[in-house]
Amino acid sequence: MKALEIKIDKNLCKGCGICVDVCPKNTLESSNEVNEYALFYPRVRDLDSCIVCRLCELYCPDFAIEVKEK
Amino acid sequence: MITANYIKNEYIRRMPSAFCPGCGDGQILNAIARAIDHLKLPRNEIAAVSGIGCSAWIPSPYLRVDSLHTTHGRPIAFATGLKVANPKLKVLVVSGDGDCTGIGGNHLLHAARSNVGITVIMVNNGVYAMTGGQVAPTTEHEYKTVTTPYGNPAFALNVSEVVAAAGASYVARWTTWHMNQLIRSIEKGLTKKGFSFIEVISQCPTYEGRILNMDHIQMLHWFRDKFKTDEKGVFRIGEFVDIEKPELTDELQKIIEKVRK
Amino acid sequence: MIEPGEYFVEGDLAAAYGAIKAGCKFFAGYPITPASEITQAMAELLPQVGGKFLQMEDELASISAIIGASWAGIKSMTATSGPGFSLMQENIGYAAMTETPIVVIDVQRAGPSIGQATRAAQGDVMQSRFGSHGDYENIVLSPNSVQEMFEFTVKSFNLAERYRVPVILLSDAEIGHMMERLVVPESINIIERKYAKTFDEATKYGDDLVPPMGRFGDGLELMVTGSTHKPDGTRDTGSPEIQSSLVTRLVEKINKNRKDIEDWEEMFTEDAEILVISYGATSRPAKGAVIKAREKGIKAGYFRPKVLWPAPENRMSKLKNIKKVILPEMSLRGYSMEIEKMFPGKFVHFPKVTGNVHTVSEILKKIEEELR
Known part of the structure; x- marks a missing residue:
């Protein structure tokens, strides 16, 4: 399975980085970009590496990440 | 495919939550909503009850079911009344370790003893977090908190063991690292006839983190590495009790039938 | 189940009968003298009408459970006495804040603390109204007979359901343990809860x-x-x-x-110069003393609030010609602040805190003394 898009809701994200940590393929990475609340939200490093396991969705405490399947 | 977006739209009243960045409470909210979804329970058959503390906010206001946000330590007693008054309801209590075992410890024991058919999810972060990181009944010996600045002179309560000894029908302990196991246990708890108790070791990056000198990611790794279902772990997790025994509301109904014959 | 007719029962049992007649289907309680008889009676009666009874681990749990049950749409009640009533205060405030209809019976005993467990007192009058923290209002009823233990319990449920408030039935050990004739009427007015459909x-x-x-x-x-x-x-x-x-x-x-809520009883008030205000068990000798005073040609009047809170202030403020007001009660404070406020300069407090009720002659003597 491949991902079409990984959507990060910048203003729901609190920048905790749990998604980056649990991703088994290092698809996500921390960024230096900040949202409205000055929190560092993650960004997609390599979309093609995503295997749509949705661990990021399962572990995200803030319902801020969404993986869209191809 | 169950996506986080679907869970959010279907079961969550509003986001963003008031929880600190990296707090496990959001994960537990996610787990509860997913368990309800897996069981295909109609939302009007679920009632969520909570007391005071950070974790009390998981169902109220965030979980989109009838919710009763009660006084400190009493959610289990409120839930008992609710369940007995309407046994058709699946009554879910979400309570912190201080709420559940400190001020409300007596209610926990007696709910387990009477085997009333409610599900208690106890979020255990080892401190009183909402009030600023004071020592809790679950804080380990010698740990420093704001009210034990020279180290905790007392010892931590093993809550799951106590609840098991008190007579609960189902007892399990997981951590926020063990999301899938946790969801399965909540499903089991909600379908269990009698009293079910699920302890979730959760990370509090703000206060527990200060005690342990860890951030929330390090705490999650600590859960992964040290919390095991067998002797290899420093801390024991898993399912401890899974039995069938007569449930309180059923017994009360039997009494009514016997008396009215 | 509790057929209309005459009974000879104690006050506590009459309250349980009233609760059943009012449609109470859930009771959670904890044993305490002198209210245990209500708890015991509810344990026996509730299953007979398809209701449920729970003896909880403490009074905190008892009041919590009845609030929970009330939200499930069931009329619920608990009964206790002073020490247990103190424990319940936090959640009486919770019921006020969440507008949950519940009925709490407090069969008062002498305090403070454990005090005289088997003796009557009236020291919880202020606690029944102001016991929980913060600003709130509730309704407190004060029965003075076994018949009223029955009637006021029904009324407590009606007021609780009508106004969505915690209602306290403030009895005392004297009324709770007294045996008297009880008449259960053919028809009883019951107010049912208004439910929101959306x-x-x-x-x-x-x-x-x-x-x-x-x-x-x-x-x-x-x-x-x-x-x-x-x-x-x-x-x-x-x-x-x-x-x-x-x-x-x-x-x-x-x-x-x-x-709509205020309720009282009065006698000889139109020309009274000295007024005896009394409630609960004390009102029985008070009434007797006023009748005796009238026989002696003293212009005495009798006034009894049946609902203590809110106090019948409108009526009290219209009582003219009164030169003195005597409040006999089994408490050093009790209801005195309220009555003194209504009759400034005329108020005479007549407390008795021995665990015993005033006698008729004690109150009569006080009336005569105050006239001198």
């Missing part, structure tokens, strides 16, 4: 300031909280307007409906 309905209220109540399990997705909340139940503890409008309405909903 979430929106539960958030709106009319002139009486009482919103219809939602019920758990009806799919309304209610949010009930003891924190400061908007009319829809959303917690909002930061807004001064929300706190102000909520607390004001909770108090106003009782004040505005005072005329």
Whole structure:
């Protein structure tokens, strides 16, 4: 399975980085970009590496990440 | 495919939550909503009850079911009344370790003893977090908190063991690292006839983190590495009790039938 | 089940009969003298009418459980005495804040603390109204006979359901343990709860300031909280307007409906110069003393609030020609602040805190003394 898009809701994200940590393929990475609340939200490093396991969705405490399947 | 977006739209009243960045409470909210979804329970058959503390906010206001946000330590007693008054309801209590075992410890024991058919999810972060990181009944010996600045002179309560000894029908302990196991246990708890108790070791990056000198990611790794279902772990997790025994509301109904014959 | 007719029972049992007749289907309680007889009677009676009884681990759990049950749409009650009543105070405030109809019977005994467990007193009058923290209003009834233990329990449920407030039936060991004739009437007026059918309905209220109540399990997705909340139940503890409008309405909903709630009994008041105000067990010798005083040609009057809170202030303020007001009661404080406020300069307190009720001659002697 491949991902079409990984959507990060910048203003729901609190920048905790749990998604980056649990991703088994290092698809996500921390960024230096900040949202409205000055929190560092993650960004997609390599979309093609995503295997749509949705661990990021399962572990995200803030319902801020969404993986869209191809 | 169950996506986080679907869970959010279907079961969550509003986001963003008031929880600190990296707090496990959001994960537990996610787990509860997913368990309800897996069981295909109609939302009007679920009632969520909570007391005071950070974790009390998981169902109220965030979980989109009838919710009763009660006084400190009493959610289990409120839930008992609710369940007995309407046994058709699946009554879910979400309570912190201080709420559940400190001020409300007596209610926990007696709910387990009477085997009333409610599900208690106890979020255990080892401190009183909402009030600023004071020592809790679950804080380990010698740990420093704001009210034990020279180290905790007392010892931590093993809550799951106590609840098991008190007579609960189902007892399990997981951590926020063990999301899938946790969801399965909540499903089991909600379908269990009698009293079910699920302890979730959760990370509090703000206060527990200060005690342990860890951030929330390090705490999650600590859960992964040290919390095991067998002797290899420093801390024991898993399912401890899974039995069938007569449930309180059923017994009360039997009494009514016997008396009215 | 409790057929209409005559009974010879004690006050505690009459209260249990009243609860059953009012449609109470859930009781959670904890044993305490002198209220245990109510708890025991409910344990026996409730299953016979399809209701449920639980003896809880303590009074904190008892009141919590009945509030929970009330939200499931069931009329619920608990009964206790002083020490247990003290433990219940926090959640009486919770019931006021969440507008949950519940009935709490306090069969008063002499305190403070454990005090005289088997003796009557009237020291909980202020606690029954002001016991919980913060600003709130509730309703407190004071029976003075076994018959009224029955009738006022029914009335407590009616008022609780009508105004969505915790109602306290403030009895005492004397009335609770006294055996008397009880007449259970053929027909009893019962007020049923107004339910909200939609979430929106539960958030709106009319002139009486009482919103219809939602019920758990009806799919309304209610949010009930003891924190400061908007009319829809959303917690909002930061807004001064929300706190102000909520607390004001909770108090106003009782004040505005005072005329409907206030209740009293009076005798010889039209030309009375000396008035004996009394309630509960003490009102029985008080009435006797006033009758004896009249026989002696003394212009004495008798006034008994049946509802202590809200106090019958409108009526009391219209009692003219009164030169002295005597308040005999089994407490050093009791109801005195309220009565003194109504009759400044005329008020004479006549407390007795021995665990025994005043006698007729004691009160008569006091009337004569005050006339001198």
